[in-house]
Amino acid sequence: MEKAISFRVADAMPEDVGQGYIRIDNADMEKMEVIIGDILEIQGRKTTVAKVVPCFSQYKNQNIAQMESIIRENAGVGIDERVTVRKIARQPAQTLVLSPLDVTIDFSDAQDSKHLERVLNGLPMIIGDRLKVNLAGARSQYFTVIGTAPQGAVIVNAATEIKVTKTDASEDRSFRASYEDVGGLDKELQRIREMVELPLKYPEIFRQLGVEAPKGVLLYGPPGTGKTLMARAVSSETNAAFLHVNGPEIINKFYGESEARIREIFETAQRRAPAIIFIDEIDAIAPKRTEVIGDVEKRVVAQLLALMDGLKNRGQVVVIGATNVPDMVDPALRRPGRFDRELSINPPDRFGRLKILKIHTRLMTIDSSVNIEKLAQMTHGFVGADIAILCKEAGMNAVRRLLPEIDFSEELREEDLAKLTINMNDFFAAFREVEPTATREFFSERPNTKWEQVGGMADIKRNLQAMIEMPLQHLELFKEMQHNMPKGFLLTGRPGTGKTLMVKALAGSSEAHFISVDAATLNSRWFGEAEKGLRRIFKRAKQIAPCILFFDEIDALAPVRAVTDKNGTDRLVSQLLLELDSLMDSANVIVVAATNRPDMVDPALMRPGRFDYIVELPLPNKAERLEIFKIHTAKMPLADGIDLDELIISTEGAVGSDIEAICKHAALSAMKRYVSDSQSIATHIYKVLNEDFGYGLRQISLKK
Numbered sequence: 001m002e003k004a005i006s007f008r009v010a011d012a013m014p015e016d017v018g019q020g021y022i023r024i025d026n027a028d029m030e031k032m033e034v035i036i037g038d039i040l041e042i043q044g045r046k047t048t049v050a051k052v053v054p055c056f057s058q059y060k061n062q063n064i065a066q067m068e069s070i071i072r073e074n075a076g077v078g079i080d081e082r083v084t085v086r087k088i089a090r091q092p093a094q095t096l097v098l099s100p101l102d103v104t105i106d107f108s109d110a111q112d113s114k115h116l117e118r119v120l121n122g123l124p125m126i127i128g129d130r131l132k133v134n135l136a137g138a139r140s141q142y143f144t145v146i147g148t149a150p151q152g153a154v155i156v157n158a159a160t161e162i163k164v165t166k167t168d169a170s171e172d173r174s175f176r177a178s179y180e181d182v183g184g185l186d187k188e189l190q191r192i193r194e195m196v197e198l199p200l201k202y203p204e205i206f207r208q209l210g211v212e213a214p215k216g217v218l219l220y221g222p223p224g225t226g227k228t229l230m231a232r233a234v235s236s237e238t239n240a241a242f243l244h245v246n247g248p249e250i251i252n253k254f255y256g257e258s259e260a261r262i263r264e265i266f267e268t269a270q271r272r273a274p275a276i277i278f279i280d281e282i283d284a285i286a287p288k289r290t291e292v293i294g295d296v297e298k299r300v301v302a303q304l305l306a307l308m309d310g311l312k313n314r315g316q317v318v319v320i321g322a323t324n325v326p327d328m329v330d331p332a333l334r335r336p337g338r339f340d341r342e343l344s345i346n347p348p349d350r351f352g353r354l355k356i357l358k359i360h361t362r363l364m365t366i367d368s369s370v371n372i373e374k375l376a377q378m379t380h381g382f383v384g385a386d387i388a389i390l391c392k393e394a395g396m397n398a399v400r401r402l403l404p405e406i407d408f409s410e411e412l413r414e415e416d417l418a419k420l421t422i423n424m425n426d427f428f429a430a431f432r433e434v435e436p437t438a439t440r441e442f443f444s445e446r447p448n449t450k451w452e453q454v455g456g457m458a459d460i461k462r463n464l465q466a467m468i469e470m471p472l473q474h475l476e477l478f479k480e481m482q483h484n485m486p487k488g489f490l491l492t493g494r495p496g497t498g499k500t501l502m503v504k505a506l507a508g509s510s511e512a513h514f515i516s517v518d519a520a521t522l523n524s525r526w527f528g529e530a531e532k533g534l535r536r537i538f539k540r541a542k543q544i545a546p547c548i549l550f551f552d553e554i555d556a557l558a559p560v561r562a563v564t565d566k567n568g569t570d571r572l573v574s575q576l577l578l579e580l581d582s583l584m585d586s587a588n589v590i591v592v593a594a595t596n597r598p599d600m601v602d603p604a605l606m607r608p609g610r611f612d613y614i615v616e617l618p619l620p621n622k623a624e625r626l627e628i629f630k631i632h633t634a635k636m637p638l639a640d641g642i643d644l645d646e647l648i649i650s651t652e653g654a655v656g657s658d659i660e661a662i663c664k665h666a667a668l669s670a671m672k673r674y675v676s677d678s679q680s681i682a683t684h685i686y687k688v689l690n691e692d693f694g695y696g697l698r699q700i701s702l703k704k
Contacts, residue, residue: 184352
C-alpha cells in the first residue's frame with residue numbers, strides 16, 4: 001500500500017490553470033517517495049488524479065495542497081477542506097471517450113480536434129472527471145470523461161485516440177468562474193468567503209456558536225474592479241443556486257408587478273437553497289427614496305427591505321449587491337441585518353496587476369520579449385477590465401502586424417500559425433489605445449519623468465526623495481518608527497525653476513499613481529459643484545493609493561479668503577482644508593502643491609499638519625546651469641568647439657525653462673540654416689553651431 005498523506009486544500013497559482021497540477025511541499029514528496037510528474041490519487045468526497053509538482057517557498061511547511069478549481073470539483077472538495085493523497089502507477093491512455101456538457105460546438109471540424117489533442121496531451125484523468133478546454137477564439141468547452149482504455153487513471157499522449165460523443169443533455173456552465181480567475185483581490189475574496197461560503201456550506205458551525213450567519217454583503221468600487229466576477233466565483237465554488245437580478249427585469253409598468261417579481265425571486269431562492277441572489281447595479285433598483293420622484297422605485301425599495309429583513313426567516317439565502325455609487329443606495333438597505341458587511345473593491349496595486357496580467361496572458365501566445373513585471377509597473381490606475389482590454393488590444397496589434405505575411409488563398413499551415421505571437425511592442429502600442437478607468441475623469445497622466453531629467457538642486461531632490469518616496473514605498477518603516485507620514489508639500493519659486501517637473505519626477509520614480517488637478521478642473525458656476533468635485537478627487541486618491549495628488553498653481557485654487565466671497569472660492573478653500581485634515585496616515589496619499597505666488601495662498605493652508613514642508617526652488621547656480629544644458633543638449637548633434645562655459649556665463653539669472661528654450665531655439669536656427677542650404681541636406685551632415693546658440697540667447701533676452 002502506497003503512503004497516503006492528508007492535506008488542506010488551497011487555490012492554485014494563475015499560471016497552473018489547465019495544467020493538471022497538484023502542488024505540495026518537497027518534504028511531503030520525499031515522504032510519499034514521489035518525484036515531479038508522478039501521478040497522485042486525490043481522495044475527497046470523490047476521487048480524481050493530478051500530476052505532482054513542488055509548491056513555492058511561501059507555501060512550505062503549511063501542509064497544504066494547491067489545486068485549481070476543476071480538480072477541486074472532481075475531488076468534491078472546496079478550499080480549506082481536506083483531501084487524502086497517495087501515489088498510483090501511471091499508464092498511457094490508448095483511448096479516451098469524452099462527452100460534451102453542452103452542445104454549442106461541433107467537433108467534426110479537424111482544426112478543433114487537433115487543438116483538443118494538443119491541449120489534453122500530458123494531462124492525467126480518470127472516468128468521471130470533468131475537463132475544461134479553452135478552444136480558439138477564447139471559447140470554453142466542458143467535457144465529462146465517460147471512458148478510458150485501459151481502466152483506471154491514465155495519461156493522455158500523442159498516440160491516444162480521442163473520441164467525442166454526441167450528447168442530448170445540455171448544462172449551461174458559461175457563467176462559471178473560479179477563484180483562480182480573480183486576481184489582486186485576495187483579502188476581499190477571503191472576507192466574502194467567510195460571509196457567503198461558510199454559512200452556505202457549514203450552517204452547523206453557526207448553530208453551534210448560537211449566532212446568526214450574515215445574510216448580505218454589498219460590494220462597491222470603481223467600474224471594472226471585479227465585483228460581478230467575484231460574485232460568480234463564490235457562487236461557482238459553493239455550488240449554490242445563483243440568481244442574477246437585473247434592474248430592467250424588475251421594473252414593470254403595471255401596478256404591483258415589480259414587487260411580485262422580487263417576491264418570486266426570493267421564493268425561488270428559498271426553494272433552491274442554499275442560494276445566492278446577486279443584484280448587480282443595485283443603485284438602479286434601490287435608490288434613495290428621498291431623491292426619486294417615481295412611485296414605482298419607492299415601492300420596489302420597500303419590498304426589498306421587507307424581504308431582506310422581514311418577519312419571515314430567509315433561510316439559507318445570501319444576497320450580494322454590487323454598485324459603483326454606494327452613496328446612491330437607500331440608507332435603510334445599508335444597515336446590519338440587511339447588508340451586514342460592505343466591501344470596498346479598490347483598483348489593484350502592482351502585485352495585484354501582476355496577478356491579473358498572468359490570468360489574462362495564460363492563454364495568449366506571447367514571446368520571450370514580453371516582460372509581465374514591467375507591464376505591471378506601467379499599468380498605473382488600471383483595473384481588471386482595463387488590463388483585460390489591454391491584452392485584447394495587444395492581440396489585435398499582433399494580428400494587424402502579421403496579416404500581410406499570411407497567405408489566405410489556401411488553408412492555413414502550422415508554420416503560418418506558429419508565426420502568430422504577441423511581443424512587447426504590441427503591448428506598448430496597446431497602451432496608446434487604453435486609458436485607465438480609475439483615474440480617467442481626473443486628467444491623470446502616467447508618470448514617466450525620471451530624476452535624471454531634472455538638472456541641479458541635488459540637496460532638494462535628496463530631501464524630497466526622503467520625505468515623499470520613503471513614506472510611499474516603506475510605510476511599515478514609518479509605522480515602526482512611530483513617525484507620522486507627512487501630508488503635504490508646497491513648492492515655491494520663480495516660474496520655470498522646475499516645480500512641476502520635480503513633482504512628475506517624484507511620481508515617476510516612486511511608482512505611485514499621479515493625479516494632477518488645476519483650477520479649471522474644479523471651477524463651476526453651480527454652487528457646491530466645485531466642493532463636490534474636490535471631495536471625489538480625494539476619495540479616488542484614497543482608493544488608488546499610494547497616490548501623489550498634485551495641485552498646480554494652487555494660488556488660483558485657494559487664494560487668501562476675503563471678507564466678501566463673490567466667486568465662491570472661500571467655500572472651496574474651506575473644503576480643501578477639511579480634506580487635508582481628514583487625510584489619515586493610513587490613507588497613503590501625499591498632497592503636493594506648486595505656486596510662484598506663495599503670498600497669494602490662504603495662510604490656513606501653510607501651517608504644519610496641512611502643508612508640512614514649504615520648499616523654495618532657487619535660481620540655478622553655474623554648476624547647475626551646466627547640468628541643465630547637458631540634459632537638453634544630450635541628443636543634439638553639437639559641432640566641435642561649442643563653448644558651454646561661455647553659455648553658462650551668458651545665462652546668469654536664467655531658470656531651467658529659459659535654458660530649455662535657448663536649446664530649442666538653437667536647434668530651430670540650425671534647421672532653418674540647413675533647409676536654405678540644399679548642399680547640406682544632400683550630405684546629411686547636421687551640426688548645431690555656436691552662432692545658433694547665440695540666436696537662442698537673443699530670443700530669450702528679447703522675451704524678457
